[in-house]
Amino acid sequence: MAESEFEPLIVAFCCNWCAYAGADLAGTSRFEYPTNVRIIRVMCTGRIDPPFVLSALRWGADGVLIAGCHPGDCHYVKGNYMMERRFNFLKEVINHLGIEPARLRLEWVSAGEGGKFAALIRDMTKEIKDLGPSPFRRLKSGEPV
């Protein structure tokens, strides 16, 4: 796959109360952001089980974004703190597997930050483009998984 043709696929897990509403606001405010992102709504980032993230990478995502409420703003009080703890663990895990830790991002986006969400997707898409396809995608283009 030529570098210029490469369009990354980003899976974004967004919390229902903040980041998903932020993404919604980005849409209604007509902020432009790349179409490389596939948003999955979860009720809270605390619902995201580490195998979800790893499976997303395993089945072809080039990057995974986890977006939740700002610390202290969690609708369920401490879900985002739980995710932060797991996220640090997950970074170690994917580093151990030999996948660039930059493919994984945890960001706090509130319901009012539509602009921030759009900027975040633009930034992440650019970063993943620079990194190139994920090791799993490289295999997919050549031989069956």
Added chain:
Amino acid sequence: MSEPRKLIKKTDATIEALKTQRLRWVMGISQVGVKIDEKRYHEAVDNIMKDEIERQMIIGAVKERGPLTIKELSEATDIPSNRVLRHIIALRKAGTVSEVGEKEHGYLYAVS
């Protein structure tokens, strides 16, 4: 096996490992709807604690007395030599200890 295939195998194993109770406790996840077996919980925590404590004991002994063999470490720490060997393998892999020489048909280990 090609490198990407190995990666896929390892990733699949990791996904399974992340579902195991031992790792989930380390990550602070308790499974909703699944009753945590108290006996197994204590066993897992005990094992993790025991491993960590024994490893620190080995490191302490080496720091205190200089390079030691598995046999000497076992005597110094009162940990059976087969367990010492297991810990040394793990510590060597993590780069905490390394071989620095030989003594009486055994390797000497020191903190790297």
